[in-house]
Amino acid sequence: MTEKASVVVIGGGIVGTAIAYYLTIKGQRDVVVLEKNYLSSGSTGRCAGGIRQQWSEPSNVRLAMRSVRHFESFKKELGADIEYVQGGYLLLAFDEEEETLFRNNVEMQKKEGLEVSILSVDEVKKRFPYIVVDDVKSASFCPTDGHANPHLANFAYARAAKKNGAWIYTHTRALGIDVENGQITGVETDRGYIKTGVVVNAAGGFSRQVGLLAGVDIPTESYRHQIMVTEPLEHILDPMIISFSRNFYMRQTVSGNIMMGQGDEDEKPSFNHDPSWRFLTQMSKKMPGLFPFLEKVRVLRHWAGLYNMSPDAQPIIDKAEDVSDYYCAVGFSGHGFMLAPAVGEGLADWIIDGSPKEVDLSNLGLDRFTGEVKREKNVV
Ligand SMILES: Cc1cc2nc3c(=O)[nH]c(=O)nc-3n(C[C@H](O)[C@H](O)[C@H](O)COP(=O)(O)OP(=O)(O)OC[C@H]3O[C@@H](n4cnc5c(N)ncnc54)[C@H](O)[C@@H]3O)c2cc1C
Numbered sequence: 001m002t003e004k005a006s007v008v009v010i011g012g013g014i015v016g017t018a019i020a021y022y023l024t025i026k027g028q029r030d031v032v033v034l035e036k037n038y039l040s041s042g043s044t045g046r047c048a049g050g051i052r053q054q055w056s057e058p059s060n061v062r063l064a065m066r067s068v069r070h071f072e073s074f075k076k077e078l079g080a081d082i083e084y085v086q087g088g089y090l091l092l093a094f095d096e097e098e099e100t101l102f103r104n105n106v107e108m109q110k111k112e113g114l115e116v117s118i119l120s121v122d123e124v125k126k127r128f129p130y131i132v133v134d135d136v137k138s139a140s141f142c143p144t145d146g147h148a149n150p151h152l153a154n155f156a157y158a159r160a161a162k163k164n165g166a167w168i169y170t171h172t173r174a175l176g177i178d179v180e181n182g183q184i185t186g187v188e189t190d191r192g193y194i195k196t197g198v199v200v201n202a203a204g205g206f207s208r209q210v211g212l213l214a215g216v217d218i219p220t221e222s223y224r225h226q227i228m229v230t231e232p233l234e235h236i237l238d239p240m241i242i243s244f245s246r247n248f249y250m251r252q253t254v255s256g257n258i259m260m261g262q263g264d265e266d267e268k269p270s271f272n273h274d275p276s277w278r279f280l281t282q283m284s285k286k287m288p289g290l291f292p293f294l295e296k297v298r299v300l301r302h303w304a305g306l307y308n309m310s311p312d313a314q315p316i317i318d319k320a321e322d323v324s325d326y327y328c329a330v331g332f333s334g335h336g337f338m339l340a341p342a343v344g345e346g347l348a349d350w351i352i353d354g355s356p357k358e359v360d361l362s363n364l365g366l367d368r369f370t371g372e373v374k375r376e377k378n379v380v
Pocket residue numbers: 010011012013014015016034035036037038039040041042043044045046047048049050051172173174175202203204205206210225226227261304305306307308329330332333334335336337338339
């Protein structure tokens with residue numbers, strides 16, 4: 001293992017490896033990624049891979065739009081097929097409150113330059129005849145949204161960063177971060193010591209713990225979220241479909257499996273990764289009512305991962321006040337996979353050139369939680 005590095009990134013998920021990739025293509029040498037398990041073992045490898053630009057907060061819309069541009073050129077740029085499909089994202093509204101929210105969101109999203117529209121219930125029925133629309137009021141649809149395979153994307157970034165000279169150390173845990181007079185001097189790992197002046201916290205569900213290694217208190221907490229996957233079916237779903245009030249999301253993988261998940265309001269902060277019967281039974285009862293084609297379909301697998309939540313369900317991407325050159329890219333809630341390309345690009349610019357340049361990270365600072373917190377609403 002190397003004894004010194006210009007930047008140590010803690011976390012080998014999509015965020016950490018995207019940052020490492022962008023650092024290396026922008027010319028940064030001696031970049032290290034530390035991953036305590038294997039690549040993609042954290043939330044990234046457990047996520048649904050949805051890529052959505054339809055958010056209620058403009059900063060999320062902008063970051064997601066920029067990320068989509070990167071996903072669109074991913075294959076050409078990184079030479080990797082990550083099963084990227086732009087089949088759109090359909091947000092179903094079931095009551096007046098949601099209709100108003102979606103209408104206001106669409107107006108704001110259009111101002112940001114997004115191609116997005118409101119569909120009437122008849123349009124939903126015509127375009128997506130497999131949905132029981134009895135209770136649906138309308139929907140919001142963006143054709144350039146989509147999904148990709150998170151494992152493939154995570155490994156593609158890691159491979160490309162490695163090819164460009166980064167060291168990726170798996171099964172290597174960051175145990176401590178030394179800080180002298182407010183300046184980072186090195187990172188202690190369970191495989192040796194690395195001298196460095198710059199650390200990036202991309203530790204996903206463990207962001208708070210990795211913050212505390214340097215004495216930086218990051219207001220994030222982790223919550224278990226679960227997904228189940230069915231046996232493969234003939235191709236039926238182009239878009240990813242989501243409902244906030246009915247609490248579900250669903251997509252079809254390129255192999256035909258239907259992947260679906262929901263949130264659980266009773267879930268307490270924890271690092272619990274155990275799949276539950278409660279989730280399985282709730283989903284199995286709920287989904288066929290809206291999607292009758294699921295009725296006789298067998299469930300293949302079911303797993304859990306962590307949402308790393310900030311108080312407003314938006315990421316925290318910032319440089320610490322009291323410890324110089326300690327950066328964090330954490331608290332991504334349920335949208336870190338889709339935002340990773342833009343965040344990687346912006347953070348790499350910030351580290352190398354002192355500002356995130358074209359990537360707008362201005363609303364995502366650590367100090368934004370003192371007054372009233374405006375929460376991102378479009379979250380399951
Ligand atoms: C069920 C579920 C569904 C989701 N669906 C979506 C979706 O459709 N679209 C979307 O955009 N997002 C989705 N998400 C959210 C998404 O998975 C995360 O926001 C994203 O993966 C965060 O990436 P990351 O690299 O920050 O974290 P992770 O992938 O968790 O990577 C962090 C890594 O840091 C490592 N680590 C932690 N501490 C240390 C240490 N001390 N030393 C070394 N390594 C350490 C961990 O082992 C981990 O591998 C979903 C999440 C879940 C759980």
